[in-house]
Amino acid sequence: MGNDFLRWIMTFCMVYSVSGEGCSLILKPSRVVVGFGEPVSVSCEAARPVRVLGWESAISAAHTQQDLSVQWKVDSLIDWIEEPICYGVFFTAPRQCEEKLNLVLYKTPDSVSIRPVNHTGPMVEGKEYQLLCEVQNIAPVQYLTLRWYRGQTEVYNHSFSDLTSSSPVQVSSILVVTPTRAENGAQYRCVAELELGPEGPQPPPTVTSEPLNASVYFPPAFLSPEPEVLDLTEGAEIFLNCTATGNPAPVYSWQSSHPMQERMEDEAVLTSSSLLPGTYTCTASNTLEKKSKQFTVKGKAKGV
Ligand SMILES: *[C@@H]1O[C@H](CO)[C@@H](O)[C@H](O)[C@H]1NC(C)=O
Ligand SMILES: *[C@@H]1O[C@H](CO)[C@@H](O)[C@H](O)[C@H]1NC(C)=O
Ligand SMILES: *[C@@H]1O[C@H](CO)[C@@H](O)[C@H](O)[C@H]1NC(C)=O
Ligand SMILES: *[C@@H]1O[C@H](CO)[C@@H](O)[C@H](O)[C@H]1NC(C)=O
Numbered sequence: 001m002g003n004d005f006l007r008w009i010m011t012f013c014m015v016y017s018v019s020g021e022g023c024s025l026i027l028k029p030s031r032v033v034v035g036f037g038e039p040v041s042v043s044c045e046a047a048r049p050v051r052v053l054g055w056e057s058a059i060s061a062a063h064t065q066q067d068l069s070v071q072w073k074v075d076s077l078i079d080w081i082e083e084p085i086c087y088g089v090f091f092t093a094p095r096q097c098e099e100k101l102n103l104v105l106y107k108t109p110d111s112v113s114i115r116p117v118n119h120t121g122p123m124v125e126g127k128e129y130q131l132l133c134e135v136q137n138i139a140p141v142q143y144l145t146l147r148w149y150r151g152q153t154e155v156y157n158h159s160f161s162d163l164t165s166s167s168p169v170q171v172s173s174i175l176v177v178t179p180t181r182a183e184n185g186a187q188y189r190c191v192a193e194l195e196l197g198p199e200g201p202q203p204p205p206t207v208t209s210e211p212l213n214a215s216v217y218f219p220p221a222f223l224s225p226e227p228e229v230l231d232l233t234e235g236a237e238i239f240l241n242c243t244a245t246g247n248p249a250p251v252y253s254w255q256s257s258h259p260m261q262e263r264m265e266d267e268a269v270l271t272s273s274s275l276l277p278g279t280y281t282c283t284a285s286n287t288l289e290k291k292s293k294q295f296t297v298k299g300k301a302k303g304v
Pocket of ligand 1: 118
């Protein structure tokens, strides 16, 4: 008889039950946030005499015909179940009611990874690239925010609040970047953050990707590209300084208008000790571009 009676009650509950206001059932706590594999227990209390009080759930269903309180308790929650419902059948009106437990079972991602889309090797200044952040096995995705960082600066965030899935999913986010030379060597990171509300862990759990080191190629640039005029004087040394920034590091070559000038070193800076008066052109080049700068050396060279 007992089972038939319960089944009848359950059916009756689903058809005629009330919930929320007017329902004499109180869930303690009313919202639970549980990490995958963690224990959970919630008690359902009846505020007035009850014929049957129970939990309807795929796991750990329970009921009582004596007490004013019944527990839903799981030692290690690993099932992506529907939210359990507490039901009560009373002696007086309203005869039935139910309360759905606000249950959030969460799982931090197995992995968060970051990589360029359709590209390998260094980026080139001023060109557009896409970086992809992939998150494996996260739940529930609607509480997830993916934060993109360049160094310590958050450059973009992507929230998934428009999705609904209680079981683990895979999601991704794309960051479009147009790198500048200042970003050479910068590290990009993607951080998956689960903001589960006040009942959830504080601070919110996060998983951070390995950093992606940005190598940004840019053409050679002189600090002062204007031609320079230098005077050779006896005893004083002057420098023809062709130093340029660039990535990859520029290589240098020199040409002189003076027919007697001996071959010059492939270095950024020439010193006057080996120079004759004349015009010198320095070229700083890398894989992207060649840039030239002129120096005019006036006066007498030593020993001439
Ligand atoms: C990446 O390359 C593949 C094949 O070359 C192409 O189908 C795809 O659209 C590209 N994706 C992006 C984001 O550019
Ligand atoms: C996401 O970024 C926007 C600006 O891009 C910012 O206003 C907002 O506060 C960020 N959201 C979160 C949840 O951090
Ligand atoms: C990225 O840069 C950091 C610091 O500049 C360095 O320690 C690390 O080895 C680099 N990683 C890769 C993959 O080049
Ligand atoms: C050449 O110029 C660079 C900056 O453009 C400077 O750092 C370097 O010290 C200079 N070298 C000499 C020998 O003056």
